[in-house]
Amino acid sequence: MKYFSCRVLLLASLLMAIFLPATSQEVIEGSWTMQASSFRKQTGKQITIQFPAGGTLSNRIWGTDLYTDDSSVGTAAVHAGLITVKEGGTVTIEMRPGAQEYEGTLRNGVTSKTWGPFPGSFVFVESYTSAPRIESESLTLRGNWGMTAELLRGENGRQFTISFPPGGTLSEYVWGKGTYTDHSNIASAAVHAGLITPEKGGTVTVEIRPGQDYYEGSYVNEVYSRDYEAFEGSFVFVEKKKEKPWKSQVIQEDVIQGTWTMHAGSFRKSQGKRFTISFPENGKLSDRLWGTDLYTDDSSIAAAAVHAGIITPREGGTVTIEIKPGAQAYEGSSRNGVTSKSWGPFPGSFVFVAENR
DSSP: OOSOOSSHHHHHHHHHHHHSOOSSOOEEEOOTTOOSGGGTTOTTOEEEEEEOSSOOOOSOOBEESEEETTSOHHHHHHHTTSOBTTTBEEEEEEEEEEESOBOOOEETTEEOBOBOOEEEEEEETTOTTTOOEEOSTTOEEEOOTTOOSGGGTTOTTOEEEEEEOSSOOOOSOOBEESEEETTSOHHHHHHHTTSOBTTTBEEEEEEEEEEESOBOOOEETTEEOBOBOOEEEEEEEESSOOSSOGGGGGSTTSEEEOOTTOOSGGGTTOTTOEEEEEEOSSOOOOSOOBEESEEETTSOHHHHHHHTTSOBTTTBEEEEEEEEEEESOBOOOEETTEEOBOBOOEEEEEEEESSOO
8 A cells, every 4th residue: 555545544444454464374484585476376465484594685676665576585675674684584475466567776775676567576564664553543653763754755744653663773874854855764864863862762753745856964963864856755853743734834824844954946836925934043054045135946945044134043033935936047145154156047936025924
């Protein structure tokens, strides 16, 4: 199931019915070369397999979350973040029909390849990267340290509370700060954000956001997140759940809690609309800034606000922007200790306005 229902109760019942692992099921002693093709045509059948410690990865792996059934099951389980080569482990797969396409990705040090139509597939029914499990009626998801938010993409404004166990292992797959790409490792991003630690684990709430045009990385809390260009999906950490979806926060009377890397590219088609944004104290200026008074919409809004003399990095502050059409030229200048750059034609712009509507 790739997308989640908009109704919380339906979400809970579907996930518990479909994705909880089978009980009282025979465990097969698997090898690291084992494939699932012998179970082809047994759609829906679940097989629990135990892989020994000290395994060897195979290059026979195609797909992401949904794998061709001639892929190495053990290698796919490492790719999915469920087990490690060093320690081995136990996983449960479910047989699925063939698919028209399998997308390759790099995850957890394993590269899977892309493939076209194939007659048989399998998924991991305990794969928290593809289907979080319900831990309680409060909809706290029990996560693991390989979990990403990719398959929550499109659930913009939805919030998911996730509990990570102690003794976690940090991942190098983190992109962004404040706003992270949705293929980032959620637990490692939470460590980067200072919310949990690998030793103690912890519980965080993520909110799914639209894709951004740029993600700026940083080194914080012993986690190195990297820069990334445009990516289709994002998430942020929020303090607590709220009933209103994120998209309702960007109507004119609400205040958006911004980050110092935030830009206005996602509002490009909202010309004439105004958005009020609050930036926290002790911000870090970005060098992504083009224009004077009229700024490109991929500029850091906060850096532009400092450039315009409205807020300071030390104190933060609240500003209101208005979305404007693109312009043929943007003139750079130095103001208030911030240098903006010149630029030519660009498809979207914003300006600061003095008051809210």
